[in-house]
Amino acid sequence: EDKVVQSxxxxxxxxxxxxxxxxxxxxTNFRSLLxxxxxxxxxxxxxxxxxxxxxxxxxxxxxxxxxxxxFSILNITATQTGDSAxxxxxxxxxxxxxxxFGKGTHLIIQP
Amino acid sequence: SAVxxxxxxxxxxxxxxxxxxxxxxxxxxxxxxxxxxxxxxxxTLIATANQGSEATYESGFVIDKFPISRxxxxxxxxxxxxxxxxxxxxxxxxxxxxxxxxxxxxxxFGPGTRLTVT
Numbered sequence: 001e002d003k004v005v006q007s008x009x010x011x012x013x014x015x016x017x018x019x020x021x022x023x024x025x026x027x028t029n030f031r032s033l034l035x036x037x038x039x040x041x042x043x044x045x046x047x048x049x050x051x052x053x054x055x056x057x058x059x060x061x062x063x064x065x066x067x068x069x070x071f072s073i074l075n076i077t078a079t080q081t082g083d084s085a086x087x088x089x090x091x092x093x094x095x096x097x098x099x100x101f102g103k104g105t106h107l108i109i110q111p
Numbered sequence: 112s113a114v115x116x117x118x119x120x121x122x123x124x125x126x127x128x129x130x131x132x133x134x135x136x137x138x139x140x141x142x143x144x145x146x147x148x149x150x151x152x153x154x155t156l157i158a159t160a161n162q163g164s165e166a167t168y169e170s171g172f173v174i175d176k177f178p179i180s181r182x183x184x185x186x187x188x189x190x191x192x193x194x195x196x197x198x199x200x201x202x203x204x205x206x207x208x209x210x211x212x213x214x215x216x217x218x219x220f221g222p223g224t225r226l227t228v229t
Contacts, residue, residue, distance in 0.1 A: 034153050045153040090154070101220055 002027045006089055006102035014110050017079050021105045023089035024071040031092050033065055033072050038086040038104065046074070046087075079109045113138050113206050115221035123227045124194055131190045132224045134204035139184035142207040145177070147200040148223075154203070160187050194228045201225050 003026045013019055025033065032050040036043035047056045049065035049072060056063050060079075065072045076083055086104040114137040124130050134143065145157040157177055158166040166179040180188045191198050205220045 032151070036154065043154060048153060092148075 002091070002100040004089060004091055004100050004102040006087075006105050008105060009103060010106040010108070012108045012110060013079060015079055015081060017109075018075065018077045019079060019107060021074040021076075021087050021107070022071060023073070023091075023102055025089075025091035025100075025102075026070060027091040027100060030067070030070075034090045034092060035063055035072070035074050036088040036090065038088055043088055076107075081109045081111055083107065084109045113140060113219040115204060115206060115219055117202075117204060117221040117224050119224055120222065121225040121227075123229060125229060126195055128194055129190055129192045130194065130226060131188050132202050132204075132226075134187045134189070134221055136185045136206055140206040141184070143181065143187045144205045144207070145179060145187070145189045146203040146205065148203065149200045157189070157202075191226065194226075196228045199226055199228045 005024045007022045011019060023033070032048050034048050035046040037046055038044070046058065046061060047063045049056060049063060052065055052067040054064070060077045061074065063072060063074045072089060074087060084107060086106050088104045089102045091100060116135045118133045122130055136143070141161060143160045145160065146154050147157055148154050156169050157172045158168045158179055160166045160179045160181040162181050162184050166174070166181065168174060168177070176192055178190045178192065187204060189202060189204070191202070201223045203220055203223045
């Protein structure tokens with residue numbers, strides 16, 4: 001059975017802090033890992049990671065995948081209140097009928 | 112939280128036919144969402160389905176191709192019409208739940224329907 005564990009489940013920090021969100025997974029026929037930002041409506045795609053050790057960056061956000069240890073991290077530096085959201089990871093594999101999402105990390109940035 | 116079931120879990124369909132996917136929730140919810148994830152792509156929102164009103168479609172998706180029904184607060188269907196191989200995808204429904212302050216809404220996802228069009 002596919003499993004995804006995100007940690008922490010919730011996190012409250014102050015503006016300007018740096019946060020690291022974790023996602024560990026066990027997925028049949030793993031292909032890629034996707035990170036999303038969930039605010040008021042649909043999740044917004046952030047990153048797709050397919051190769052180990054290659055960091056992807058977008059502004060203050062970055063992410064990296066470790067396929068040997070089966071985890072990924074999402075870093076956000078110099079956090080802003082607009083970063084407040086639920087961050088979801090989705091390890092994508094070819095074995096399951098559906099999709100597998102982590103429960104998400106609920107991030108709150110206080111001014 | 113909400114428990115969501117979808118039927119069918121997977122199907123293989125012929126080009127030109129239509130498939131209706133059902134989404135059942137164990138509690139009454141106002142907002143339901145339909146997504147698809149094509150092979151190697153990220154999740155894409157198709158439409159938002161609120162009970163008692165027409166579904167709201169995202170750019171690139173139209174009602175004639177993806178008609179949606181929302182007859183009550185626990186059920187919705189998405190039909191993929193006149194299918195082509197490009198419609199091969201996982202189709203996912205989700206519901207929005209009440210969230211914490213700052214406008215954050217949790218979403219609960221169904222298990223998905225894997226559709227293959229030949």
